Amino acid sequence: MAEIDKPQREVDLPGDWAYASAPESRDIVHLRDRYGYYVGGEWLEPAETYETIAPRDEEPLAAVGQATAEDVDRAVAAARTAYADGWSSLPGSERAKFLFRIARILQERSREFAVLESLNGGKPIKESRDVDLPLAAAHFFYYAGWADKLEFAFPNRRPRPVGVAGQIIPWNFPLLMLAWKVAPALACGNTVVLKPAETTPLTALLFCDVLRQAELPDGVVNIVTGDGRTGAALVESDDVDKIAFTGSTEVGKEIQRRLAGTGKRLTLELGGKAANIVFDDAALDQAVEGIVNGIYFNQGHVCCAGSRLFVQESIYEPLVAKLERRLTTLRVGDPLDKNTDVGAINSAAQLERIQELVASGVEEGAEIYQPPCVLPEKGYWFVPTVFTNVAQSYRIAQEEIFGPVLSVLTFRTPEEAVEKANNTPYGLSAGVWTEKGSRILWMAQRLRAGVVWANTFNRFDPSSPFGGYKESGFGREGGRHGLEPYLDFEESESFGG
Ligand code: NAI
Ligand code: MG
Numbered sequence: 001m002a003e004i005d006k007p008q009r010e011v012d013l014p015g016d017w018a019y020a021s022a023p024e025s026r027d028i029v030h031l032r033d034r035y036g037y038y039v040g041g042e043w044l045e046p047a048e049t050y051e052t053i054a055p056r057d058e059e060p061l062a063a064v065g066q067a068t069a070e071d072v073d074r075a076v077a078a079a080r081t082a083y084a085d086g087w088s089s090l091p092g093s094e095r096a097k098f099l100f101r102i103a104r105i106l107q108e109r110s111r112e113f114a115v116l117e118s119l120n121g122g123k124p125i126k127e128s129r130d131v132d133l134p135l136a137a138a139h140f141f142y143y144a145g146w147a148d149k150l151e152f153a154f155p156n157r158r159p160r161p162v163g164v165a166g167q168i169i170p171w172n173f174p175l176l177m178l179a180w181k182v183a184p185a186l187a188c189g190n191t192v193v194l195k196p197a198e199t200t201p202l203t204a205l206l207f208c209d210v211l212r213q214a215e216l217p218d219g220v221v222n223i224v225t226g227d228g229r230t231g232a233a234l235v236e237s238d239d240v241d242k243i244a245f246t247g248s249t250e251v252g253k254e255i256q257r258r259l260a261g262t263g264k265r266l267t268l269e270l271g272g273k274a275a276n277i278v279f280d281d282a283a284l285d286q287a288v289e290g291i292v293n294g295i296y297f298n299q300g301h302v303c304c305a306g307s308r309l310f311v312q313e314s315i316y317e318p319l320v321a322k323l324e325r326r327l328t329t330l331r332v333g334d335p336l337d338k339n340t341d342v343g344a345i346n347s348a349a350q351l352e353r354i355q356e357l358v359a360s361g362v363e364e365g366a367e368i369y370q371p372p373c374v375l376p377e378k379g380y381w382f383v384p385t386v387f388t389n390v391a392q393s394y395r396i397a398q399e400e401i402f403g404p405v406l407s408v409l410t411f412r413t414p415e416e417a418v419e420k421a422n423n424t425p426y427g428l429s430a431g432v433w434t435e436k437g438s439r440i441l442w443m444a445q446r447l448r449a450g451v452v453w454a455n456t457f458n459r460f461d462p463s464s465p466f467g468g469y470k471e472s473g474f475g476r477e478g479g480r481h482g483l484e485p486y487l488d489f490e491e492s493e494s495f496g497g
Contacts, residue, residue, distance in 0.1 A: 019331060019339045021334075021337055021339070022337055022338040022339050023334065023336050023337050023338075024115055024118075024125045024336045024337070024338055025115075026115050026119060026336060028111055028112045028115055029112055029115050029116045029119065031061055031062050031116075031202070032062060033062060033063060034049065034062065034063040034064075035062055035063070035064050035065065035201070035202075035205045035225070036065050037065055037067055037071055037075060037222070037223065037224045037225065038205070038208040038211075038221075038222060038223040038224075039071075039074055039075045039078045039219075039222045039224070040074075040078035040081070040082070040218050040219040040222065041212075041217075041218025041219060042218075044065075044071065044074070046064075046065025046066065046067065046071070046225075047065075047068070048065070048066045048068075049063040049064055049065055049066060050063070050064060050066055050198070050227075051063055051064075052064045052120060052198075052199065052200075052201055052202060054119050054120065054122075054379075055121070055122035055199075055344040055345060055346055055347060055379055055380045056119075056122055056334055056335050056336070056343070056344040056376070056378075056379045057376070057378040057379045058378055058379055058380075061119065061120060061202065062202065064201050064202075064205070064225045065224075065225050065226065066225070066226040066227065066229075066230065067195075067224040067225060067226040067230045067233070068230075068233070069233040069236075069237075071224055071230075072193070072224055072230060072233040072234050072237055073233075073237055073238075073239075075193045075222040075223075075224050076164055076166070076193055076222075076234075076237045076239050076240055077239065078218070078219040078222050079164040079191040079192060079193050079219055079220075079222050080163075080164055080191070080239055081219055082191045082217055082218060082219030082220045083161075083163060083164055083190070083191040085217075085219075086217065087186075087189065087191055087217060087220050088161045088163075088189045088190070088191075089189075090189070091148070092147040092148030092149070092150060092187075092189075093147070093148040095147045095148075095186060095187060095189065096144045096145070096147035096148050096187070097144075098186070098214055098215075098216050098220075099140050099141075099143060099144035099147060099183060099186060099187060100140075100141065100144045101213075101214040101215075102140045102210055102211070102214045102216070103137045103138075103140035103141040103144060104137075105210045105213050105214055106133065106136055106137040106140065106179075106210060107133075107137045109210065110129070110133040110134070110137070111129070112206070113128075113133055113136075113175060113203055113206065114128040114129040114132070114133050115128075115336065116202050116203050116206060117132055117133075117174060117175055117200075117203050118335040118336055118343065119202075119335070119336065120174070120199075120200050120201075120202040120203065121171060121172075121174055121199070121200045121335075121346055122299070122335050122343045122344030122345060122346050122379075122380070123298050123299070123301075123335055123343050124335050124337075124340040124341060124342065124343040125335060125336050125337070125338055125340070126338055126339075126340070126341075127297065127298060127343075131176075131460075132173060132175055132176045133175070135176055135179070135460055135462070136175045136176045136178070136179035137179075138461075138462045139176075139179040139180060139183045139462045139478075140179060140183045141462075142183070142462035142463060143183035143184050143186070143187040143462070143482075143483075144183075144187065146184075146187050146480070146483060147186075147187040147188075150187075150188065150483065150487070153480050153483060154483075154484075154487070154489065156491075157489040157490075157491060158489060158490040158491070159188070159483075159487040159488070159489055160189075160487065160488045160489070160490065161188050161189030161190045161486065161487065161488070162188070162190055162241045162242045162265060162485075162486055162487065162488055163190060163191075163240075163241030163242065164190065164191055164192070164193065164239060164240050164241050164242075165181075165185045165190045165191070165192050165193070165240070165241065165242045165243075165244060165486065166192075166193050166195075166234040166235065166237065166240040166242070166243045166244070167181040167182070167185070167192055167193070167194040167195070167243075167244045167245075168194075168195050168231045168234060168235075168243070168244070168245045168246070168247065169181060169194065169195070169196055169197060169204075169246050169247075170197050170246050170247045170248075171196075171197035171198075171199045171200040171301075171346050171347070172298060172301035172302060172303070172346070172402075173298070174196055174197065174200040174201075174202075174203050174204060175203040175204070175207065177246055178194060178196065178203070178204055178207060180246075180477045180478065180482075181194065181244050181246075181477075182194060182221060184477070184482045184483055184485075184486050185244075185486050186220065186221070187483065187486075188483055188486035188487050190241075190242070190486050191219065191220050191221070191222075192220070192221045192222065193222045193223075193224060193234060193237075193240070194221065194222070194223050194224075195223075195224050195225065195226065195230055195231050195234055196223070196225060197247075198225070198226065198227040198228075199346055199347045200346070201225045204223050204225075205223065205225070207223070208221075208223055228251065231245075231251075232258075235255050235258055235259065236258065240264060241264060241265065242264060242265040242266070242267075242485065242486070243255060243259060243264060243265070243266050243267075244266075244267045244475075244485065245266070245267070245268050245269070246268075246269040246270075246303075247270065248270065248271060249270040249271045249400075249425075249426075249471050249472075249473075252268040252270040252473060255268070256268065265485065266475075267467075267473070267474065267475025267476075267477075267485045268468075268473035268474055268475065269303065269466075269467060269468065269472075269473045269475070269477060270303070270426075270428075270468060270471060270472050270473040271303055271400040271402075271426055271428070271471070271472060272303045272304050272305065272307075272400060272426045272427075272428030272429060272468070272472050273307055273308060273397075273398065273399070273400055273424045273425075273426045274294075274304055274305060274306050274307060274308065274426075274428060274429040274430055274431070274449065275306070275308045275309075275310055275417075275420070275421035275424075275430050275431070275447070275449075276290070276291060276294050276295075276306030276308065276309050276310070276430070276431040276433075276457060277310045277411075277417050277421060277430070277431060277432050277433065277443070278291070278309070278310065278311050278312065278315070278319060278433040279312050279414075279417075279432075279433060279434040279435075279436075279439065280312040280314045280315045281434055281435040281436065282315075282433035282434050282435065282455070283433075283435070283455075284315065284318065284319060284322060285322065286433075286455065287319070287433045288319070288322045288323050288326050289326075290306075290431065290433065290455070290456060290457045291306065291309055291323060291406070291457075292323075292326055292327075292330070293457055293458055294306025294307075294309075294431060294457035294458055295307055295309075295404065295405070295406045296330060296341065296342055296384050296404050297458050298343075299342055299343055299344070299345055299346070299382070299403060299404050300401065300402060300403045300404040300405060301345075301346055301350070301402055301403070302402075302458065303400075303428055303472075304428045304429035304451060304458065304466075305402075305458075306406075306429075306431050306457050306458070307400070307401060307405070307406060307407065308397060308406075308407050308409060308421075308424075309406055309407065309408045309409070310409050310410065310411050310417055310420060310421060311408060311409075311410050311411075312410070312411060312412070312417075313410045313411070313412050316410050320386075320388060320408060323386060324369055324371070324386060327369070327371040327384050327386065328371040328372070330342055330371070330384050332373055332375065332381065332383065332384065333375075333376060334376070342384055342404055344379050344380050344381060345380040345381060345382050345403065346380070347380065348380055350380070350402065350403070351380040351381075351382060351403075353401075353402070353403075354382050354401055354402070354403035354404075354405065355382070357395060357396055357399060357401045357403075357405070358385060358396070358401075358403075358405055360394075360395045360396065361387050361390070361394060361395070361396035361405075361407070364391075364394045364395065364396075365389065365391075365394075366387040366388065366389050366390045366391075366394060366396060366407070367387065367388045367389040368385060368386075368387055369385070369386045369387075369388070370383040370384070370385050370386075371383065371384065382403055382404055382405075383404075384404040385404060385405045385406065386405075386406045386408060387405070387406065387407045387408060388408045390407040390408060390409050392409065392420060392423060394407070397409065398424065400426070414439065414442065414443065417443070418443065418446045418447060421447055421449075422446075422447065422448045425470055425471040426468070426469075426470060426471050426472045427448045427449045427450065427468055427469030427470040427471075427472050428449060428450055428451070428467075428468040428469075428472035428473075429449050429450065429451040429452070429453065430447045430449040430451070430452045430453070431452070431453045431454075431456075431457045432444070432447075432452060432453070432454050432455075433454075433455055434454075434455075440454040440455075448469045448470065449468075449469060450465075450466065450467045450468045450469055450472065450476075451464075451466060460478075461478070462478055462479075463478070463479050464478050464479055465477070465478045465479035465480075465481035465482060466478045467481075
């Protein structure tokens with residue numbers, strides 16, 4: 001066989017495989033200059049406003065209202081009217097139709113919402129596009145399914161709606177937290193006044209347009225914006241029957257004090273300092289991906305973030321080496337770039353809090369590692385950080401940093417891992433990495449945490465209940481459990497009794 005002449009051409013291989021920028025267009029988002037409050041299906045003009053900005057470059061995006069106690073009371077009154085005028089007595093199958101519509105509209109408009117979420121909050125577009133939006137829609141689909149099945153969810157207990165729910169949410173998952181709160185409340189026949197966080201109000205305000213499209217009756221969902229003063233006014237508003245709060249433990253405690261003895265119902269989803277525990281038989285490369293997802297997802301602005309890494313001593317060195325190498329490949333930068341892994345810190349205040357805690361870690365004697373990283377000049381940024389040589393008593397091992405900062409500790413035995421993992425005032429989540437199924441179950445029974453992930457981390461599903469132990473709060477969101485805080489029960493007489 002004749003030899004084929006192969007053309008010997010020199011191929012120009014690039015020496016540098018850096019990613020080219022891949023910006024998502026923001027043209028799909030149309031912002032107004034100024035937003036009021038959405039009350040009784042209408043926009044109320046605010047007396048006072050503040051500027052909401054893009055944390056990636058501090059660009060002003062819109063003027064947003066700072067609602068007063070009177071504004072809040074008007075919203076609560078609108079919710080009460082809508083409750084009494086039909087929403088609470090609508091058949092579950094009718095309420096479900098509205099929830100299904102909202103879910104479908106969110107899917108249809110998901111790109112618009114994802115871009116706005118990244119613009120206003122700083123999270124990478126690939127996260128808002130692939131996590132926040134699909135999950136927000138999934139929550140509405142899921143609770144739409146329960147709306148006409150409450151009698152079956154709680155047999156013999158005659159579930160009834162609670163009334164008007166006041167809902168206060170944080171800035172780390174603005175639209176998703178809205179969905180976690182609004183979907184179960186409406187499914188159970190309640191009406192709502194929701195206050196988004198002061199730094200991230202825009203997707204909640206855009207959501208009002210989804211409500212209009214879905215033709216939800218006026219006043220069933222009302223949105224008021226403003227800072228903690230507006231939140232406090234909602235907590236104190238006389239005609240609110242229930243408060244649902246997600247945010248800092250400090251504010252959660254304050255709300256609990258204020259509501260004590262009022263008869264208003266309360267659920268709190270607060271901070272965390274989760275342990276992510278890696279045993280020596282775990283698949284190390286997968287564990288490294290799970291550790292990275294556990295703490296650098298959403299810049300570490302995650303209440304259930306795996307912020308304390310516990311590594312079994314025998315694999316400490318190879319694991320930390322792999323982790324530090326992996327950190328050099330994280331792309332930090334523009335949230336609207338589709339290649340970005342770690343976006344902007346949500347606010348100047350949060351950046352300051354992270355910087356202060358990181359400085360305390362260095363001061364107390366931990367060893368800091370930060371990969372080489374060029375940060376944009378404008379905006380709020382923090383380099384993904386790993387601390388080794390951390391003692392359990394250090395502030396970085398005790399306090400919620402709520403930023404891309406990991407503290408690495410070690411253990412020898414499963415008993416020691418459990419003891420150290422539970423040595424925290426919090427108890428929201430935990431992770432276990434091991435090949436042994438029996439060890440996963442053994443650990444899960446002993447870890448004082450509302451969610452325990454096995455060989456994965458930061459996975460969410462609307463059918464799975466989520467919530468805390470100890471200072472991480474009480475009450476569950478998600479799943480059938482997530483209906484309960486929005487229902488009153490008239491226990492029926494037992495059969496033959
Ligand atoms: P925050 O708890 O002050 O804010 C959360 C929400 O509560 C916002 O909507 C805020 O306007 C509202 N709020 C504030 N004061 C209130 C009051 N007295 N009554 C009623 N509502 C009130 O949290 P912040 O100041 O934004 O963050 C501080 C720290 O809290 C973070 O560094 C982080 O450690 C933690 N945090 C935890 C969250 C979680 O999901 N577990 C979410 C946000 C913050
Ligand atoms: Mg605060």
